[in-house]
Amino acid sequence: MMMPPEKQPEGPTAGLLVPKALYLTFSMMSGSAPVLLPLYLKDVLSLTLIQIKDTMLVTPICAFIGGTAWTTLSDRPGWFRPIFFFCLIGSTILNLAFGLDALKQTPVGSSERYWICLALLGGVAFTVSGIGPLMDAYVARYLGEGRQHLYGEQRVFATIGQASSTFITGVWVDNVWHGSLDGMWSLYATFGVMTIAVCLVAPWDFLSVKPVDTESREDVGAAKGKTKGLLDTLRSPVVALSLFLSFVFFTSRVLLQTVVNFFLTSDLNASKTLLGLLGPISVLLEVPLFFLSSRVISRVGTSMTLFIGIVTQLARALVYVAVSEAVANGGGFLADAKWILAADVLQGGSFALFWSALFGHVSERTPESVKGTMVGILNAVSFGVASVVGSYLGTDLYARYGASAVFYLSVACAAVSVPVWAVWNRSRKWVSRSPRPETPSDDEEEEEEESEQLIRAYGGESPQSVVVTLPNQDTRHRSGGSGSHGRRFD
Numbered sequence: 135m136m137m138p139p140e141k142q143p144e145g146p147t148a149g150l151l152v153p154k155a156l157y158l159t160f161s162m163m164s165g166s167a168p169v170l171l172p173l174y175l176k177d178v179l180s181l182t183l184i185q186i187k188d189t190m191l192v193t194p195i196c197a198f199i200g201g202t203a204w205t206t207l208s209d210r211p212g213w214f215r216p217i218f219f220f221c222l223i224g225s226t227i228l229n230l231a232f233g234l235d236a237l238k239q240t241p242v243g244s245s246e247r248y249w250i251c252l253a254l255l256g257g258v259a260f261t262v263s264g265i266g267p268l269m270d271a272y273v274a275r276y277l278g279e280g281r282q283h284l285y286g287e288q289r290v291f292a293t294i295g296q297a298s299s300t301f302i303t304g305v306w307v308d309n310v311w312h313g314s315l316d317g318m319w320s321l322y323a324t325f326g327v328m329t330i331a332v333c334l335v336a337p338w339d340f341l342s343v344k345p346v347d348t349e350s351r352e353d354v355g356a357a358k359g360k361t362k363g364l365l366d367t368l369r370s371p372v373v374a375l376s377l378f379l380s381f382v383f384f385t386s387r388v389l390l391q392t393v394v395n396f397f398l399t400s401d402l403n404a405s406k407t408l409l410g411l412l413g414p415i416s417v418l419l420e421v422p423l424f425f426l427s428s429r430v431i432s433r434v435g436t437s438m439t440l441f442i443g444i445v446t447q448l449a450r451a452l453v454y455v456a457v458s459e460a461v462a463n464g465g466g467f468l469a470d471a472k473w474i475l476a477a478d479v480l481q482g483g484s485f486a487l488f489w490s491a492l493f494g495h496v497s498e499r500t501p502e503s504v505k506g507t508m509v510g511i512l513n514a515v516s517f518g519v520a521s522v523v524g525s526y527l528g529t530d531l532y533a534r535y536g537a538s539a540v541f542y543l544s545v546a547c548a549a550v551s552v553p554v555w556a557v558w559n560r561s562r563k564w565v566s567r568s569p570r571p572e573t574p575s576d577d578e579e580e581e582e583e584e585s586e587q588l589i590r591a592y593g594g595e596s597p598q599s600v601v602v603t604l605p606n607q608d609t610r611h612r613s614g615g616s617g618s619h620g621r622r623f624d
Contacts (some may be wrong), residue, residue, distance in 0.1 A: 135544075136257075137223035138490060141240030143305075143329055145283065148276075148283065150287070150288060151275065152278070152332070152336045152337065153272075153288035153569070154268055154288055154291045154334045155336075155350070156272070156273070156329075156333070156336065157254065157273075157288060157289060157290075157291040157292040157295065158291040158292070158294065158295040159293070159295065159325060159328045159329040159332050159345060160265060160269065160292070160295070161292040161293070161294075161295030161329070161331045162295040162296070162298065162299040162302075162325040162329075163226070163298040163299075163322060163325040163326055163329055164262075164299075165295060165296035165298075165299030165300045165303070166295060166299045166300070166303040166318060166321050166322045166325055166388040167229060167232075167298070167303070167318040167319055167321070167322035168229065168322075168409075169300055169303070169330075170307075170315060170318055171229075171232070171302065171544070172186055172238050172436065173335040174232065174315045174318070175189070175251060175420070177537060178238070178239070178315050179232075179247065179251060179314065180242045180243065180247075181211055181247075181248065181251060182243075185248050185251075188252070188256045189251070189252055191254065191620040192252060192259075193255055193256065193257050193258075194334045194521065194522055195258075196255075196256045196259035196260040196457065196534075197259040197260070197261070197262075197518065198265035198514060198518045198519075198522075199260065199332040199512060200260035200261060200262075200263040200264055201263035201264055201266075201267055201510055201514055202219055202510055202511070202514055203264075203356045203518070204217055204263070204264030204267070204268060204510070204556070205264065205271065205506045205507050205509060205511070206507045206508070206510065206594075207267060207269045208271065208506040208510075209504050209505070209506045209507050214268070214271075214341050214506060215266065215339075217262075217268065218265070218268045218272070218443055220261070221261045221262065221263075221264040221265050221268065222265055222329065222330065222333065223330065224257075224261040225257075225258050225261040225262035225265065226322075226323075226326040226330075227256045228254055228258045228261065229258055229322065230319060230322070230323060230326075230474060231254055232251070232254060232319070233316060233319035235260040235583075237250060237251075237319065238338065240459045242528025243390070253290065255534075257571045258435065260411075263370070264510075265534075266513060267506070267509050267510040267512075267514075268506065268509075268510075269514040270509045270513065271306075271505055271506040271510070272341075272507040273285065273289075274493075274497040274505060274509060275340065275502070275505060276337075276343055278300055278342070278500045278501045279498055282497050282552065283427075283428045283429075283431045283432060283490075283494055283496050284428045285428075285490055285493055285494050285497070286425070286427030286486060286489075286490030287424065287425055287427065287428055288421075289493075290420070290421055290424030290425055290486070290492065292420055293417050293420050293424065293482075295423060295497075297414070297417055299325065301509070302321070303321055304320055304370055306318070306321050306426065331590060337552075340624025351412060353374040362623065363503070363504060364503065364508065365506055367499070367501065367504060367508055368511075371561040372499060372558065372561050372562050373496060373499060373500070375506075375554065375557060375558040375561055376492060376496050376512075376558060377494060377511070377515050378494075378554060379440075379492070379551060379554045379555060380492055380512065380515055380520070381515050381519060381520050382548075382550050382551050382554060382558065383443075383444060383447060383488060383515070383520075383547070383548070383551050384516045384517065384520035384521070384524070385523055385524045385547045386447055386524075386544045386547035386548040386551070387447060387450060387481070387484075387485070387520075387524070387525045387544075388520055388521050388523075388528065389400070389452060389528045389540050389541075389543055389547065390450070390454055390475070390540075390541065390544050391524075391543040392524060392525050392528030392529060392540070393528050393532045393537055393540050394412070394454075394478075395412075396532060396537070397434055397458065397474075397532075397537040398474060400468070400470050401461050401537060402461065402470070402471040402474075403456075404471040408471055408475070411475060412475070412478060412533045415475050415478050415479055416478045416479075416482050417482045418479050418482055419479055419480070419482040419483035419486070420481075420482025420483065420486045421479075421482070421486075423482065423483050423486035423487055424486040424490065427439070427486060427487060427490035427491070428490075430442075431490065431491055431494070436491045436494070436495050437555075437562065439487050439488075439490070439491040439554060440487075440491045440492060440495075441552075442487050443483075443484045443486075443487040443489075443491070443557055444484075444488065444548065444552060444555055445552075446480045446483055446484035446487070446550045447480070447481075447488070447548045447551075448545065448548035448549060448551075448552075449477075449480060450478070450480040450481060451545040451548050452482065452545055453474070453476070453477035454474065454477060454541040454544065454546055455538065455542060456472070456473070456538045457469065457473045457474060457477075458469050458536075458538040458541050459538060461537075462536070462538055481555075490511075493509075493512070496508065496509075496512055497509065501603045505507075505613070522523055527540075527543065530542050531543065
């Protein structure tokens with residue numbers, strides 16, 4: 135049986151400039167003023183550290199509720215674009231409200247200023263939490279099922295945008311505004327206008343086009359296991375295991391990120407300059423591996439790409455454990471902050487490979503009608519639930535037992551990811567090998583249609599029984615038989 139030709143992606147095929155521009159401009163927004171906002175609250179608005187800590191408890195809750203709500207509503211027909219623009223413009227306006235003179239004119243240390251800031255922060259978290267998942271859902275639909283492996287090449291521009299924006303904002307504040315944090319709002323507004331402009335020229339019509347299911351890149355000729363709705367998707371063993379795998383993997387990462395600054399400054403007496411190197415070093419491999427993720431997935435497959443990301447995270451956590459044990463034992467060759475910096479080089483690589491492979495895998499197995507919701511759930515589990523659990527456990531264990539306990543738990547989470555990955559891989563292969571309904575190929579359908587046309591042309595008789603009479607030749611069947619009576623050609 136001939137296989138049908140490979141179907142083309144459903145998204146726009148003019149190029150991939152739009153996804154890159156969306157990630158770049160929005161990440162430049164989020165990498166400017168929002169990064170310095172805690173410092174702005176403390177130094178400009180004079181909030182106490184206790185008040186700032188309270189805001190850190192409110193914003194994750196608002197972000198979790200908002201992200202889940204926006205992505206769920208976005209799957210309703212015609213709602214995706216309005217919700218996206220509402221979240222984008224709303225979060226921009228709320229962020230800019232921090233720079234208004236009216237807020238600064240409220241009494242310093244008053245409850246009025248505190249509650250206004252808390253309300254603004256909650257509103258920002260509630261609205262901005264929808265942009266990331268919706269942007270991921272937009273890009274997933276833009277790429278189409280045939281190009282999901284190219285997701286990493288688009289997502290890397292978020293890393294580039296945020297890293298460059300943080301640097302530009304620092305230079306802008308120090309040199310143009312002479313150290314005044316008020317200057318960051320003008321830069322934030324500029325990046326906001328750029329983002330909105332990209333969104334206005336971006337195509338949106340393809341979101342309303344019902345896609346045609348295509349074959350998975352890895353499972354050509356096998357069933358994809360694509361489900362009909364959200365509940366069916368979540369009940370799918372492959373998708374459910376993907377979510378759990380993402381949870382334990384990102385919990386391992388958050389545990390390290392939560393206490394690494396405390397560990398470096400308190401246990402290793404690291405300088406502020408060294409702390410400032412953590413950010414650039416952590417994305418050292420993230421940028422190139424996001425670019426190369428599609429090639430890696432094409433070469434070794436989704437499963438092995440995920441495994442490489444997990445093993446890399448496990449190796450990073452083991453280095454943290456080794457350094458903390460050396461410090462606990464009185465020093466030594468490993469009791470040096472440089473080993474932490476060296477281990478953090480692996481952070482970007484593990485994240486880029488793991489997230490590119492997992493996002494594309496889940497996206498391809500999610501029906502288009504609930505893709506926005508599913509992307510929101512994946513983001514909520516990976517960057518919401520895992521972040522809350524990792525942050526809470528990390529700070530609590532660090533306060534009670536020190537850094538080693540946190541790092542050992544991170545190793546345990548990364549180690550648990552390995553058997554979870556093995557079960558996930560077996561489940562994925564089982565779905566791929568499950569029997570699929572027989573569907574005729576395009577060639578067979580064309581042959582059947584031609585046969586029906588011939589039957590209608592011959593008055594309802596099968597063309598195989600039609601007798602053809604040629605001059606000076608015997609009467610024969612088209613099928614090679616003889617002796618049958620049928621309609622003749624004159």
